[in-house]
Amino acid sequence: MALFGTDGIRGLANRDLTAELALDVAVAAAHILVETNPDKLHRPKAVVGQDSRASGEFLEAAVVAGLTSAGVDVYRVGVLPTPAIAHLVAESGADLGVMISASHNPAPDNGIKLFSRGGGKLDDAIESAIEARVGEPWERPTGNGVGRAIVDESARERYLKHLLSSVKTPLKGLKIVVDCANGAASTVSPQAYRRAGAEVISIFDAPNGWNINDGCGSTHLEQLRTAVLREGADFGVAHDGDADRVLAIDAHGAEIDGDVIMTILARGFKASGSLKANTIVATVMSNLGFLHAMKDAGITVETTAVGDRYVLEKMIEKGFSLGGEQSGHLIMRDFATTGDGTLTALALAQEVVKSGKTLQELASAMVRFPQVLVNVKNVAKDKLDQSAAIKAAVLAAEAKLGEHGRILLRASGTEPLVRVMVEAQSDNLASEIANDLAKVVQAELG
Numbered sequence: 001m002a003l004f005g006t007d008g009i010r011g012l013a014n015r016d017l018t019a020e021l022a023l024d025v026a027v028a029a030a031h032i033l034v035e036t037n038p039d040k041l042h043r044p045k046a047v048v049g050q051d052s053r054a055s056g057e058f059l060e061a062a063v064v065a066g067l068t069s070a071g072v073d074v075y076r077v078g079v080l081p082t083p084a085i086a087h088l089v090a091e092s093g094a095d096l097g098v099m100i101s102a103s104h105n106p107a108p109d110n111g112i113k114l115f116s117r118g119g120g121k122l123d124d125a126i127e128s129a130i131e132a133r134v135g136e137p138w139e140r141p142t143g144n145g146v147g148r149a150i151v152d153e154s155a156r157e158r159y160l161k162h163l164l165s166s167v168k169t170p171l172k173g174l175k176i177v178v179d180c181a182n183g184a185a186s187t188v189s190p191q192a193y194r195r196a197g198a199e200v201i202s203i204f205d206a207p208n209g210w211n212i213n214d215g216c217g218s219t220h221l222e223q224l225r226t227a228v229l230r231e232g233a234d235f236g237v238a239h240d241g242d243a244d245r246v247l248a249i250d251a252h253g254a255e256i257d258g259d260v261i262m263t264i265l266a267r268g269f270k271a272s273g274s275l276k277a278n279t280i281v282a283t284v285m286s287n288l289g290f291l292h293a294m295k296d297a298g299i300t301v302e303t304t305a306v307g308d309r310y311v312l313e314k315m316i317e318k319g320f321s322l323g324g325e326q327s328g329h330l331i332m333r334d335f336a337t338t339g340d341g342t343l344t345a346l347a348l349a350q351e352v353v354k355s356g357k358t359l360q361e362l363a364s365a366m367v368r369f370p371q372v373l374v375n376v377k378n379v380a381k382d383k384l385d386q387s388a389a390i391k392a393a394v395l396a397a398e399a400k401l402g403e404h405g406r407i408l409l410r411a412s413g414t415e416p417l418v419r420v421m422v423e424a425q426s427d428n429l430a431s432e433i434a435n436d437l438a439k440v441v442q443a444e445l446g
Contacts, residue, residue: 003134006307010102010111013055017110019062021134021393024253025112026066026098028133032126033095034071039345043147047092047155049077049085050100051242053182054209055110059100063112068443069140070411072096077155081184081209081243082113083340084159090119090337092156101184104219104240119337120316121309129303156188161340163192166335169350171198175233177348178251179224180205181217181243187231196346201231213240218247218328218341225253234352235359237345244308246329246341248348252359258328259290261348263366265330267297269322275299275335281314281323283307284408288423290326291365306341306410369405372430372439374420379445381411381418393440397422407433409441418445424441 003009009025011017033044046067050056056079064074072095077088082099089097099117104112114122114130122130176193182184182204190202203223204216216223218238228236228249235256236249248256258293262280269275279300282290286303294301302318304310308331309321315333324330336343352359384390390409397407405424412419420438424430 002399003131006309007103008111008113009279010105012108013059013110017059017112019058022059022062022065022112024134025130026063027070027138028065028130029096029098029114030070030072031133031138032129037095043306044095045075045092046072046098047075047077047094047152048100049080051082052079052186052207052209052212053067053100053102053107053110053241055108057099059110059112061376063098063100064149066344067096067098068149068434070138070147071141071145072273074149075152075155077152079184079187080156080159081188081340081342083244083336083338083343084117084155084188086119086338087159087162087336088155089115089117091162091277099242101242101246102215103242104217106215107210111184115338116173120312122336123313123440135209140189155275157380160188160192160195160239163188163346164195166332166343167196167350169353171196171349171353174198174353175201175231177201177203177224177227177233177236178183178345179216179218179227179232179236179238181213181216181239181241182207182274183213183239183243184325185239185243185342187347189239189243192342192346193317193349196349200351201227201233203227217241217244221255225249228394229253237341237348239341240328243341244339246330246345247328248345248359250363251358252360254360254363256359256363258324258326258330259287259368260363260366261328261344262286262322262324263293263342264351264362265289265347266294266299266322267365268354269296270299272422276319276321279318281320283311283313283325285326285410285421287326287371288369288406289367297365307413312338357391369423370425370427371421371423372427372429372434373410373415374434376420376438376445377417379416379418379441381445382415383445384409384411384418384441387444389444390440393437397437401435405430409437
């Protein structure tokens with residue numbers, strides 16, 4: 001079974017993802033890093049951070065041990081968002097970044113995300129090379145050949161300054177609620193919004209190691225909606241555990257997902273001349289309403305497979321400046337090399353201020369098609385493309401929808417399940433087709 005999914009390595013901490021595995025992966029990554037180090041006169045350098053999970057403590061220690069034992073100097077930055085690690089790798093000229101996080105997953109899970117020189121996620125070839133060398137025999141350095149572990153106490157403030165460098169329109173007059181998911185956002189996001197000029201009410205900002213994503217954050221918007229309405233805020237934003245994504249709630253309690261945020265930013269960036277080639281990159285999961293909104297605005301959409309790494313690859317390949325996912329991962333390439341929820345929320349807030357409109361008014365530019373997503377769990381997802389019965393069922397459903405809907409079946413990159421997504425002109429039709437297809441997938445692959 002492949003070690004890396006679409007977003008690094010992920011699993012139940014201390015069961016699937018053990019300290020031993022974390023150490024072995026770090027050693028394998030260090031070997032490749034040393035072999036490809038362009039500056040042979042200097043020891044390779046890595047930046048290592050984590051989210052607020054208790055298991056991150058022993059996994060971070062294992063990663064640091066693996067890297068330093070293999071001759072890499074490690075800068076430990078503590079609990080910070082995933083995009084902070086990407087930024088710090090690029091800013092410091094480090095050779096590798098390691099983030100210990102399972103993003104929006106429950107607290108018992110954890111993961112390892114790796115960043116290459118420049119702050120981008122590792123490409124598939126390097127991940128495969130690391131995977132192939134996990135556990136290989138090796139000659140261990142001694143004496144001054146081993147690396148050092150240094151606590152980087154200035155990392156948090158440097159990342160905050162980076163975020164604030166994107167703010168050209170102060171947020172004075174805005175009242176924002178921010179749900180930190182009891183995760184990495186707690187360390188920087190409320191302060192970033194305050195320093196940008198907004199009045200901020202912060203909730204779920206007291207991580208204790210076990211409460212990350214627990215009934216809060218971008219996967220549980222109910223508490224944010226309640227707080228926005230109670231406080232009379234202009235809007236609220238919710239991050240996930242490692243703060244690389246953001247979703248929003250407007251002043252009336254309506255959800256603003258990644259597709260709507262992309263619509264608002266793309267239109268705003270086009271108006272200001274900062275949307276390169278008048279193009280945005282999105283994944284195949286984006287709502288049809290988003291595609292129509294972009295067409296109406298004269299903006300081209302390039303699509304990729306699901307995963308912000310693929311969005312970024314397309315952006316780099318063609319020089320585009322904005323891309324993202326419905327889940328709230330957005331990449332603003334003029335400022336970042338990966339999805340950054342806080343950076344995105346700052347950009348969204350600036351569009352509200354500059355336009356003089358409410359978030360609800362800005363969001364009205366996109367009319368959503370009803371979309372139903374059914375997760376078919378515990379199936380042989382690797383055999384999805386081999387089933388003639390599934391293909392026939394999809395073709396029949398597509399014929400039923402005609403031009404007024406869309407179907408997507410996708411094997412999850414991080415979990416043992418198949419996602420069945422259906423868009424149609426009505427919720428009832430979308431639900432009917434999605435559930436029927438899910439039954440076929442379960443029968444064929446279960």
